Amino acid sequence: MNQNYWLERLLSDPRDFIDSFYKQGKYYQKIRNLDKNNKKRNKPRTYFVFTLDEEDAKRNATFSTFEFGIKEHMITRGYLNKLASFLPMSMIKERLHKLAGVVIEENVFIAPDVIIDPVLRGWTRFHKGCSIGWGAKFFNHLFEDNGRIVIGYIEVGEEASLGGFVAVSPGVTIGKKANIGAEVKIAPGVTIGDHAKIGAGAFIMPFLTIGEEAEVAMGSVVIESVPPRTKVQGNPAKVVDENIRNRKPKLDLIINPNMEKENKMI
Numbered sequence: 001m002n003q004n005y006w007l008e009r010l011l012s013d014p015r016d017f018i019d020s021f022y023k024q025g026k027y028y029q030k031i032r033n034l035d036k037n038n039k040k041r042n043k044p045r046t047y048f049v050f051t052l053d054e055e056d057a058k059r060n061a062t063f064s065t066f067e068f069g070i071k072e073h074m075i076t077r078g079y080l081n082k083l084a085s086f087l088p089m090s091m092i093k094e095r096l097h098k099l100a101g102v103v104i105e106e107n108v109f110i111a112p113d114v115i116i117d118p119v120l121r122g123w124t125r126f127h128k129g130c131s132i133g134w135g136a137k138f139f140n141h142l143f144e145d146n147g148r149i150v151i152g153y154i155e156v157g158e159e160a161s162l163g164g165f166v167a168v169s170p171g172v173t174i175g176k177k178a179n180i181g182a183e184v185k186i187a188p189g190v191t192i193g194d195h196a197k198i199g200a201g202a203f204i205m206p207f208l209t210i211g212e213e214a215e216v217a218m219g220s221v222v223i224e225s226v227p228p229r230t231k232v233q234g235n236p237a238k239v240v241d242e243n244i245r246n247r248k249p250k251l252d253l254i255i256n257p258n259m260e261k262e263n264k265m266i
Contacts, residue, residue, distance in 0.1 A: 027052070027068045031120070031151060047152025047171025047189050057147025068119060068141065068149070077101055077118030085113050102126070111164070117141060123221060124154045133164035133182065134157070140170050142188060160250045163200065172179065181218065 024032075030050070038044045051057065077100040084096035089109050098104055101121030114132055116124055117140040124138050141151045152171025156162065160174050163182035171189040174180065175197040178192050181200030189207035192198065196210050199218030210216065211228030220237040229240040 025068050025071070027149075030149065031068075046155075046173055046191075047150060049148060049150050052147035054098075054147070073121075074119050076094050077121065081116045081118055084110075085115065088112060105129075108132075111136070120151065123152070125178070126159045127160075129159040130156045131161045133162050133166060135165040136162055137165075138166045139168065142170055152188060157194065165180075173210070213244070215241075 028243055029205065031048070034048050038048075059197075080100035083100070084093045084100070087093040087096075089111070093110065094104055094108070097110070097116065100116070100118055101124075102116055103122055103125040104110075105126065107129045108126045109131045110126070111132060111134040113135045115135075115137045117138055120140045123140045126132065138154050141149060143149055150170050152169075153173075154168055154170070155173045157174050157176035157178060159176055160178045160180070160191050162168075162174075162180045163184065165183045166180055167185045168174075169186055169188040169190070172186050173190075174192045175194035175196060177195050179197045180186075180192070181198055184198050185203045186198075187193070187206040188209075189202055190204050190210070191208075192204075192210045192214035193214065193225070195213045197215045198204070198210070199216055199220065201219040201257060202216045202222065203211065204222045208222060209225040210222070211226055212229065213229045214226045215231040216222055216226065216237065217231065217233035217240070217253050218231075219235070220233050221235040222232065223236045226232050226237075227242075229242065229244050231244050232238060233240045
């Protein structure tokens, strides 16, 4: 074996090298293999669904989570994220989140009391200029009935805005300049397109797509994918308007709707 192999690993990916010294759960190893193979795909998957062994499926979620991840590092990352959640946005707060495995680009704003899943390092990504509201929650893994686990990446696009107490599940992709209102719940595997708007209190069911520039009205429950530039409303959400991109008021009407009439009277 090459004697310099450990040094190459340390220099190429220091966090992975350090992780290798901790006991890894069998499910974590399985996930790492899935992720490694996934990166070789032309179009990588954003989420995976698999089932715990029958014995582990009968145990509680806390124990399964320990088996699922790296025990010591999972706790450490959890404390780092929790400490960061008490702080206003600053270099220290950003650094703590990064040490806990969150990928953060420049000019990102993260409000206090934000909860970020610590189990899978590097699976939550905040892109340039996005804004995360107070009390938002990001979960990279969820346990379902009968031992099923959904795991996935979370991507928040450039200049996207998330309101307070938004809940984001595994495999969710939020496009650039999307606007997500307060207390929105986004189920696993959802894709929200660029410039889309989701009203406060809305709920988006699993594995759906909200198209570019689409709108979901406040309090709506979305059970079907929404086409681009379409507005939906209600429970269940129904189409109420289409081609909304072209419906923009003229600037002069906003300034003074009676401007032309007043000029004629002079």
